[in-house]
Amino acid sequence: MALNRIWVYAEAADGKVAPITLEMLAKARELGGTVEAVYGDGDADAIAETLGAHGATKIYATGDLQGSTPGVPVGSALAKLIGDGDAPDLIMFGTTYEGRDVAARLSVALDRPVITNNTDIAVEGDAVVVTEPVFGGTKLVRTRFTAGAPHIALIRPKSFAAEESGGGAPEVVTIEVPDYGTAKVRNRHVEETTGPKLDEAAIVVSGGRGLGEAAKYEIIEDLAKALKGAPGASRAIVDAGWVPYSYQVGQTGKVVKPTVYIAAGISGATQHLVGMKGAKNIIAVNKDPEAPIFGVADLGIVGDVHKVLPKLLEALQAR
Amino acid sequence: MNVVVCVKQIPDPAEPGKLEADNTLDRSGKLILDESDSYGVEMALQLADAAGGGEVTLVSMTPGGETSGLRTALAMGAAKAILVSDDALSGAGALDTAKVLAAAIRRAEPDLVLAATESSDGYTGTVPEQVAALLGLSSITFAKHIEISGETVNVQRQTELGFDEVETTLPALISVTAGVVEPRYPSFKGIMAAKSKPVDQVTLSDLGIDAATVGAAGAGQETVSVDDAPAREAGEIVEDDGEGYAKIVAYLESLKVI
Ligand SMILES: Cc1cc2nc3c(=O)[nH]c(=O)nc-3n(C[C@H](O)[C@H](O)[C@H](O)COP(=O)(O)OP(=O)(O)OC[C@H]3O[C@@H](n4cnc5c(N)ncnc54)[C@H](O)[C@@H]3O)c2cc1C
Ligand SMILES: Nc1ncnc2c1ncn2[C@@H]1O[C@H](COP(=O)(O)O)[C@@H](O)[C@H]1O
Numbered sequence: 001m002a003l004n005r006i007w008v009y010a011e012a013a014d015g016k017v018a019p020i021t022l023e024m025l026a027k028a029r030e031l032g033g034t035v036e037a038v039y040g041d042g043d044a045d046a047i048a049e050t051l052g053a054h055g056a057t058k059i060y061a062t063g064d065l066q067g068s069t070p071g072v073p074v075g076s077a078l079a080k081l082i083g084d085g086d087a088p089d090l091i092m093f094g095t096t097y098e099g100r101d102v103a104a105r106l107s108v109a110l111d112r113p114v115i116t117n118n119t120d121i122a123v124e125g126d127a128v129v130v131t132e133p134v135f136g137g138t139k140l141v142r143t144r145f146t147a148g149a150p151h152i153a154l155i156r157p158k159s160f161a162a163e164e165s166g167g168g169a170p171e172v173v174t175i176e177v178p179d180y181g182t183a184k185v186r187n188r189h190v191e192e193t194t195g196p197k198l199d200e201a202a203i204v205v206s207g208g209r210g211l212g213e214a215a216k217y218e219i220i221e222d223l224a225k226a227l228k229g230a231p232g233a234s235r236a237i238v239d240a241g242w243v244p245y246s247y248q249v250g251q252t253g254k255v256v257k258p259t260v261y262i263a264a265g266i267s268g269a270t271q272h273l274v275g276m277k278g279a280k281n282i283i284a285v286n287k288d289p290e291a292p293i294f295g296v297a298d299l300g301i302v303g304d305v306h307k308v309l310p311k312l313l314e315a316l317q318a319r
Numbered sequence: 320m321n322v323v324v325c326v327k328q329i330p331d332p333a334e335p336g337k338l339e340a341d342n343t344l345d346r347s348g349k350l351i352l353d354e355s356d357s358y359g360v361e362m363a364l365q366l367a368d369a370a371g372g373g374e375v376t377l378v379s380m381t382p383g384g385e386t387s388g389l390r391t392a393l394a395m396g397a398a399k400a401i402l403v404s405d406d407a408l409s410g411a412g413a414l415d416t417a418k419v420l421a422a423a424i425r426r427a428e429p430d431l432v433l434a435a436t437e438s439s440d441g442y443t444g445t446v447p448e449q450v451a452a453l454l455g456l457s458s459i460t461f462a463k464h465i466e467i468s469g470e471t472v473n474v475q476r477q478t479e480l481g482f483d484e485v486e487t488t489l490p491a492l493i494s495v496t497a498g499v500v501e502p503r504y505p506s507f508k509g510i511m512a513a514k515s516k517p518v519d520q521v522t523l524s525d526l527g528i529d530a531a532t533v534g535a536a537g538a539g540q541e542t543v544s545v546d547d548a549p550a551r552e553a554g555e556i557v558e559d560d561g562e563g564y565a566k567i568v569a570y571l572e573s574l575k576v577i
Contacts, residue, residue: 013480069476069485071448071458095444097478101460104448113412113539116443129543139338140548147539154445182457183491186473187484203576227577239498245463245477252437252497260576262567277551281574283567289556296551299570303559311564319577 003033003123005088007078007150008056009099010037015046017054019200020094022162024155025054028092029165031123034058036088037170040074040102041065048169055165059172065180070098072181075105080178082110082150089149090128092121095156103152112147116154128153136251136270137277157199158257158278191244196230198247203229204258204279206249207237208272210265210286210305214242219309220264226316232256232276234266250275265305268293285309320373320467320489322363323427324397325420325434325447326356328381328388332439338545341410341535350381352388355435357502358495360392363433365500366467374398376427380419382408386518393513394505400516401426405523410535413441417449418533422526424454431472432492436461451492458492459485463499 006028011018021037028035037056039047044061051059062077078091091106093099095117107114119140120131127144128151134141145151198204205227207220217237224231232254233247249256251271261279266272268284268291276282277296284297285308294300301308328350330337352360360375367373377392377400384404393400401423408419424432432454434447451458463482464475472491476483505513523530531537557566571577 069459069483071460075452097461100444101448101458104445105452107414107445108417108449108452111414113414114443114445114449115540116413116445124543133548137548139545141545142543144541144543145539146541183459183485183487185483186486188478189481189483191481227571235497241498244481245496245498246479246481251442260571260574281570282551282554283570285559285563285567289558294556295553297556298554299566300554300556301559301563301566302556303563307561308559308563308567312567315564315568316577 003031003089003128005034005036006031007036007038007088007091009091009093009102010039010047010051010059011094011096011098012042012047015043017047017050018094019162020096020155020157022054023157023160024092024094025051025056026163027121027160029055031090031121033089036060038078040070040077044172048172052167052169053164054162055167056170057167058170060175061172062177063174067184068180069101069183069185071101071105072179072183073177074102075109076179077175077177078102078106079109081175087150090151090153093152093154095154099154103154107152110150112150112152113145114152114154115143115145117156118153119156119159121153121155133274137274138270156255158255191246195225195228198230198232198249199254199256201230202259203227204232204249204256204276205229205262205264206232206234206266206276207264208234208266209236211237214240216306217242219313222313223262223309223316226313229258234272263293264309266293267291268296320367320370320431321427321429322367322373322375322431322433323378323424323429324356324359324363324375324392325432325450326360326377326379326388326392327353327438328379328385329353329438329440350385350388352391353435353439355437355439355497356392358497358499359433359435360395360397361500361502362465362495364396366431366465370467376401376429378420378423378427379403380408380416380423382406384520389518390513391505393516394509395503396509398516400518402518402520403523403526404520405530407523407530407534410538411533412538412540413443413445414449415533415538417446417453419523419526419528420446421450421453422528423521424450430489431467432456434492434494436494436496447492447494454492456490456492457487459487460494462493462495465493465495
C-alpha cells in the first residue's frame with residue numbers, strides 16, 4: 001500500500017508557519033502521494049505561499065475559531081470532512097500543545113488510535129510504521145498501524161529537515177466546523193523574550209540545579225546573549241520556579257537540535273537527554289565526573305559552574 | 320463539588336525500564352503514584368476545599384490490581400478510588416485507556432475531572448483529551464493555574480509563547496502540568512486512614528466493555544521491533560584547572576560559531 005493522500009496539521013503564529021509543520025511536509029512528500037495541509041484558526045491565505053512552497057497542494061481551513069481552543073472545533077471539522085468521504089490515508093500532527101488536543105479529539109471521533117512521540121515514519125510493505133524513542137531515547141520502538149486508515153501519528157519536532165519543493169500557493173478550501181466547543185480563550189499573555197527562540201537557536205546554553213539558586217541563572221542568560229543563542233533549562237529548575245516552563249528542554253519540554261548545546265550544572269537525566277542529544281556539538285560543565293551528561297558530551301569540563309562560567313562570559317565579552 | 324482525578328500507577332521511574340517478552344512495558348512489582356498525577360491530586364483537594372467541600376475520587380487503570388500508588392493518593396486526602404483491573408488490559412493503547420477511564424469516571428458523576436498533561440512512563444499526552452471527548456466534556460489542557468467560581472472555570476493554559484487565560488463551564492476536564500501546586504506529603508494520620516478507604520476494584524465486564532475492543536487485541540497497533548538507539552560517542556573530558564573556560568572558547572572557535 002502506498003500512501004495516496006497525506007494530511008499535515010499546520011500550525012502558525014503571527015503569520016509564520018511553525019518549523020514542525022514544514023518538517024512534516026518534507027517527510028510527507030517523501031512518503032509519497034498527494035500532500036495536503038489542514039489548518040485550524042486564523043488566516044490561511046497568509047501562510048498558503050509557505051505551505052505551498054514546502055509541498056502542500058491544498059489547504060483545508062476552518063477559518064477563525066471565534067476564540068475557541070482548537071481541540072473541539074478542529075477535531076470535529078476534520079471528522080466531518082472525513083465522514084463526508086474525503087479521507088486521507090495518514091494524518092500527521094506535531095507533538096505540540098494544539099496538535100495533541102486536535103489529534104486526541106479526532107481519534108475518538110474516528111475511533112482510531114493515535115501513536116505519539118514519533119521521530120520517524122515509513123511505509124513498509126502494506127503498513128505504516130512509526131518509530132518512537134523510549135527510556136530516554138536509549139531504545140527505539142517501531143509500531144505498525146493495524147486499524148484501517150486514516151492513521152493518526154504525532155511527530156516530535158526536529159525529527160526531519162524542512163525542505164522546499166518549489167510549489168506555488170495552493171487552493172484554500174474552507175471546511176465546516178460542526179462544534180466550536182465551550183472552552184474560550186479570553187486573553188493571551190506572551191512572555192517577552194529577546195534573541196532567537198529556544199528551538200530555533202543555533203546555540204543553546206542551559207542551566208540546571210547545579211547553579212544552586214535562581215539568581216545564578218542570570219549568567220546563563222548572559223552567556224546565551226553573548227553567543228547570540230537562547231537560554232534553556234532542566235526541568236528541575238523549571239519546577240522550582242526559577243524560569244518559566246517555556247525554557248524547559250527534554251521529554252516534557254522542547255526538543256532542540258542546535259549546532260552547540262552547553263549544559264551547565266545539569267546531571268543529564270534520560271528525560272533531559274532526549275531533548276538535546278540531537279545537538280551537533282555538546283559541551284558540559286559539571287563538578288561530578290560521573291554525571292551522565294558527560295556520556296554524550298563532545299567536550300566536558302569537570303568543574304564548578306561558579307568558577308568556569310564567569311570566566312567564560314568574560315572571555316566571550318572581551319572578544 | 321465532586322472531583323475525579325485520573326491517577327496512573329507506574330513502575331518507579333528511578334529504576335531502569337524493562338520490557339516484557341512481548342515488548343509491553345514490564346509493570347510487575349510495586350507500582351507507585353505517578354509524580355505527574357500528584358499535582359492533580361493536590362489540585363483536586365484544594366479546589367474541593369475552596370468550593371466548600373465535595374469528594375475527591377481517584378480513577379485508575381492497571382492490569383495487575385496494584386493499589387500502592389492509590390494508597391499514596393488516598394493518604395494525601397482523596398476519599399475513595401475506582402480501580403479498573405483486568406488482564407485483558409495489557410498492551411492497551413492511549414485510546415483504549417481513555418475508553419476504560421471514561422467508563423469508570425461515568426460512575427462517579429463528577430463536576431470536574433483532573434488528569435496530568437502527560438504520564439511519566441507513557442507520556443502520550445492524549446489520554447485526558449480523549450477521555451473528555453468520550454464523555455462529551457469541555458476540556459482545557461496544560462493548565463498551570465485553575466480558579467473555579469460557581470460553574471465557571473478559569474484556567475491559565477501554558478502555550479508556546481507564554482500562557483492563555485481560558486474559560487469554560489462545569490462539568491469539564493482539565494489536565495495540569497507539573498509544578499502547578501506543591502503536592503502535600505501524606506501525614507501519618509493520612510497514611511493510617513488510607514488503609515481503610517474504599518477502593519472499588521472493577522473489571523471490564525463490570526463496566527460493560529468488551530475485552531476484545533481494548534487492550535492489545537483492540538489497540539489497532541502492533542509493535543514491530545524494539546532496538547537499541549545508536550549511542551553518541553563520548554568526547555574529551557577534562558578537569559578544570561582554572562583554564563577550563565579557555566577550552567570551551569577554543570572549542571567554540573574550532574566550530575566557527577564565535
Ligand atoms: C516524566 C518525566 C519527565 C521529565 N521531563 C524532563 C524534561 O523534559 N527535561 C528535564 O530536564 N528533565 C525532565 N525530567 C526530570 C529529570 O529526570 C531530572 O530530574 C532533571 O533533568 C534534573 O535536572 P538537573 O540536571 O538540573 O538537576 P540534578 O539532577 O539535581 O543535577 C544537578 C547537577 O549539577 C551538578 N552540580 C551541582 N553543583 C554544581 C556546581 N557548583 N558546579 C557544577 N555542577 C554542579 C551535580 O553534579 C548534578 O549533576 C523528567 C522526569 C520525569 C519523571
Ligand atoms: N492507566 C491510567 N490510569 C489512570 N490515569 C491514567 C492512565 N493513563 C493515563 N492516565 C491519565 O492521563 C494522563 C496523561 O497520560 P498519557 O496520555 O499517558 O501521557 C496521566 O497523567 C493520567 O492522569
